[in-house]
Amino acid sequence: xxxxxxxxxxxxxxxxxxxxxxxxxxxxxxxxxxxxxxxxxxxxxxxxxxxxxxxxxxxxxxxxxxxxxxxxxxxxxxxxxxxxxxxxxxxxxxxxxxxxxxxxxxxxxxxxxxxxxxxxxxxxxxxxxxxxxxxxxxxxxxxxxxxxxxxxxxxxxxxxxxxxxxxxxxxxxxxxxxxxxxxxxxxxxxxxxxxxxxxxxxxxxxxxxxxxxxxxxxxxxxxxxxxxxxxxxxxxxxxxxxxxxxxxxxxxxxxxxxxxxxxxxxxxxxxxxxxxxxxxxxxxxxxxxxxxxxxxxxxxxxxxxxxxxxxxxxxxxxxxxxxxxxxxxxxxxxxxxxxxxxxxxxxxxxxxxxxxxxxxxxxxxxxxxxxxxxxxxxxxxxxxxxxxxxxxxxxxxxxxxxxxxxxxxxxxxxxxxxxxxxxxxxxxxxxxxxxxxxxxxxxxxxxxxxxxxxxxxxxxxxxxxxxxxxxxxxxxxxxxxxxxxxxxxxxxxxxxxxxxxxxxxxxxxxxxxxxxxxxxxxxxxxxxxxxxxxxxxxxxx
Amino acid sequence: xxxxxxxxxxxxxxxxxxxxxxxxxxxxxxxxxxxxxxxxxxxxxxxxxxxxxxxxxxxxxxxxxxxxxxxxxxxxxxxxxxxxxxxxxxxxxxxxxxxxxxxxxxxxxxxxxxxxxxxxxxxxxxxxxxxxxxxxxxxxxxxxxxxxxxxxxxxxxxxxxxxxxxxxxxxxxxxxxxxxxxxxxxxxxxxxxxxxxxxxxxxxxxx
Numbered sequence: 001x002x003x004x005x006x007x008x009x010x011x012x013x014x015x016x017x018x019x020x021x022x023x024x025x026x027x028x029x030x031x032x033x034x035x036x037x038x039x040x041x042x043x044x045x046x047x048x049x050x051x052x053x054x055x056x057x058x059x060x061x062x063x064x065x066x067x068x069x070x071x072x073x074x075x076x077x078x079x080x081x082x083x084x085x086x087x088x089x090x091x092x093x094x095x096x097x098x099x100x101x102x103x104x105x106x107x108x109x110x111x112x113x114x115x116x117x118x119x120x121x122x123x124x125x126x127x128x129x130x131x132x133x134x135x136x137x138x139x140x141x142x143x144x145x146x147x148x149x150x151x152x153x154x155x156x157x158x159x160x161x162x163x164x165x166x167x168x169x170x171x172x173x174x175x176x177x178x179x180x181x182x183x184x185x186x187x188x189x190x191x192x193x194x195x196x197x198x199x200x201x202x203x204x205x206x207x208x209x210x211x212x213x214x215x216x217x218x219x220x221x222x223x224x225x226x227x228x229x230x231x232x233x234x235x236x237x238x239x240x241x242x243x244x245x246x247x248x249x250x251x252x253x254x255x256x257x258x259x260x261x262x263x264x265x266x267x268x269x270x271x272x273x274x275x276x277x278x279x280x281x282x283x284x285x286x287x288x289x290x291x292x293x294x295x296x297x298x299x300x301x302x303x304x305x306x307x308x309x310x311x312x313x314x315x316x317x318x319x320x321x322x323x324x325x326x327x328x329x330x331x332x333x334x335x336x337x338x339x340x341x342x343x344x345x346x347x348x349x350x351x352x353x354x355x356x357x358x359x360x361x362x363x364x365x366x367x368x369x370x371x372x373x374x375x376x377x378x379x380x381x382x383x384x385x386x387x388x389x390x391x392x393x394x395x396x397x398x399x400x401x402x403x404x405x406x407x408x409x410x411x412x413x414x415x416x417x418x419x420x421x422x423x424x425x426x427x428x429x430x431x432x433x434x435x436x437x438x439x440x441x442x443x444x445x446x447x448x449x450x451x452x453x454x455x456x457x458x459x460x461x462x463x464x465x466x467x468x469x470x471x472x473x474x475x476x477x478x479x480x481x482x483x484x485x486x487x488x489x490x491x492x493x494x495x496x497x498x499x500x501x502x503x504x505x506x507x508x509x510x511x512x513x514x515x516x517x518x519x520x521x522x523x524x525x526x527x528x529x530x531x532x533x534x535x536x537x538x539x540x541x
Numbered sequence: 542x543x544x545x546x547x548x549x550x551x552x553x554x555x556x557x558x559x560x561x562x563x564x565x566x567x568x569x570x571x572x573x574x575x576x577x578x579x580x581x582x583x584x585x586x587x588x589x590x591x592x593x594x595x596x597x598x599x600x601x602x603x604x605x606x607x608x609x610x611x612x613x614x615x616x617x618x619x620x621x622x623x624x625x626x627x628x629x630x631x632x633x634x635x636x637x638x639x640x641x642x643x644x645x646x647x648x649x650x651x652x653x654x655x656x657x658x659x660x661x662x663x664x665x666x667x668x669x670x671x672x673x674x675x676x677x678x679x680x681x682x683x684x685x686x687x688x689x690x691x692x693x694x695x696x697x698x699x700x701x702x703x704x705x706x707x708x709x710x711x712x713x714x715x716x717x718x719x720x721x722x723x724x725x726x727x728x729x730x731x732x733x734x735x736x737x738x739x740x741x742x743x744x745x746x747x748x
Contacts, residue, residue: 004561004562005561005573005574006562006563006564007561007562007563007564007567008570008571008573009567009570010569010570010571011569020589020592020593021588021592023592023593023726024592024595024599027596027599028596028599030599030603031719034603034607035602060619
């Protein structure tokens with residue numbers, strides 16, 4: 001035993017005791033941190049009501065904002081009345097503050113093909129998720145009603161919302177595009193029928209920077225579908241884009257003179273015009289009311305029918321009423337019109353700003369024009385439909401009249417037009433016919449007829465005389481004439497003796513003439529032969 | 542009376558296996574041959590083992606509560622804890638696998654923690670109760686330790702193999718780290734415990 005080596009003393013080693021107890025301390029810290037994290041990660045839970053829980057699964061379906069998971073569905077239950085589905089979800093702690101407020105929106109993202117857009121294709125394989133868009137309100141909330149369709153715009157999108165009032169929605173829908181000069185500038189975000197059911201309020205969201213072009217004078221019009229027009233210039237087809245044919249859409253634009261106006265405040269209201277032409281038409285700033293009283297029927301004249309001066313629309317019919325004229329015991333059509341003085345402005349070539357005419361007010365000008373024969377007249381605008389319009393024009397030889405300014409509104413004198421005019425013309429013709437002395441003419445005619453009768457009788461007796469006395473004479477004369485002609489005919493026939501004799505005689509004459517010609521020739525060459533006689537041996541040629 | 546090295550005044554060098562005599566009145570000794578520190582019993586064995594065991598106990602909770610694995614596929618992300626994995630296997634009919642995972646991942650670490658606690662408590666109290674059984678329990682605890690790593694191996698293999706980006710991917714969760722820590726800590730606790738401490742009170746008990 002004692003030969004075993006003895007251990008040598010050693011300096012005191014490191015104090016391992018303290019170090020080893022760090023391990024459980026660290027473990028406790030890590031465990032505590034994990035527990036705390038797990039506890040803190042438990043964000044607020046929210047309840048969302050949906051019509052259907054299609055595609056939503058507890059512990060699987062996520063809530064996402066900008067494709068970032070911000071929560072997970074914890075349970076899916078039916079509501080007590082079994083009409084809705086209550087989805088309870090747990091939000092991440094990180095998004096709790098300011099996220100779950102009153103106007104936060106939730107919707108289920110499913111594959112969707114609508115309005116020319118395909119969205120949510122990723123959910124085909126990965127399953128649906130719940131989209132969330134935090135609102136801007138400061139009021140915290142934990143219960144929400146889920147949207148059935150995704151919102152067209154998210155709250156953090158820069159831009160402004162406006163409202164346009166339409167008579168009819170047409171083919172517009174939530175999500176329909178809004179165009180500014182053909183550029184997609186926004187979307188239709190809401191469609192609300194007015195409480196009185198008379199129009200539809202369409203909510204638009206115009207994205208920045210296009211919202212800068214919406215000013216108080218901006219006009220919105222329905223760009224849906226085709227705008228076909230057939231006029232003197234031919235067939236015109238106008239459409240914003242092929243997509244609007246199917247999807248519908250709204251366009252907006254300002255008239256050039258208004259394009260520099262300041263931007264409208266959000267949620268400003270506008271009217272939705274039917275088309276661009278109507279929307280961009282200059283709005284009348286000065287309107288004057290006048291009345292016209294016609295004795296004829298106002299059938300075919302509608303409110304809105306134009307008042308026309310030499311082919312230019314200077315106003316429109318605002319009201320058509322019946323007026324009873326006590327003095328004459330007759331009904332009359334009282335037409336109230338709006339005249340637009342600015343359209344009736346005359347452009348003179350040698351514009352003289354100081355001319356008397358230019359200084360006159362519209363009323364004074366109209367007075368003068370009426371004094372010169374300006375009258376209102378109802379005319380047929382369309383023979384097929386019987387539509388009528390009111391024409392202002394100078395009528396020649398019109399009876400003197402002036403605008404009745406005692407009446408409110410002032411009354412412009414009228415002339416009967418259209419059918420009434422024709423009736424009057426026919427009346428005039430009838431009057432003239434009445435002036436013709438048909439009785440006397442008849443008497444004279446009868447007398448003349450008597451004379452004619454006697455004359456005819458005399459002529460008849462004369463003709464009888466002719467047939468008995470003159471006719472036989474003529475007959476014998478004609479027979480004699482025919483005999484003479486027959487003789488002549490025979491004498492002139494080719495084979496008649498007279499013809500043969502005549503031909504022979506003519507041959508003789510020809511020969512005699514030849515002899516004379518040779519004699520003459522010979523004499524020309526030998527004139528001396530007249531004296532000496534013919535030389536022997538010389539032939540006459 | 543059994544003769545032990547300690548009772549005979551001898552001390553074994555655990556490094557070079559040389560048996561040395563123990564000088565009187567010296568606390569810290571070194572081997573005269575190789576210079577390694579010599580001690581009749583592992584120093585602070587009980588407190589070290591306690592430290593590791595307590596740390597393992599603390600981490601056993603997050604290991605079971607937190608997800609051990611995040612598996613992502615086209616159908617979305619899914620997180621599984623050990624228990625939910627076992628439940629899934631059980632539900633889908635893989636009872637045998639479910640049993641293996643349950644035993645290896647839940648029963649064994651728990652059993653190790655309990656047995657370590659018991660052994661440490663008994664050794665600290667210098668209990669003389671049934672030392673043979675306690676020694677057997679210690680050996681079993683030591684031997685069984687490695688089997689708990691099955692889960693970690695499977696997880697590590699899946700995480701490195703299943704990486705198909707969007708199609709499918711598996712990521713370890715915080716639970717896996719805690720679980721691994723539990724296994725390692727229990728093994729360290731077993732290693733730092735000195736089984737001779739089971740027998741010391743038996744030798745020193747009054748006859």
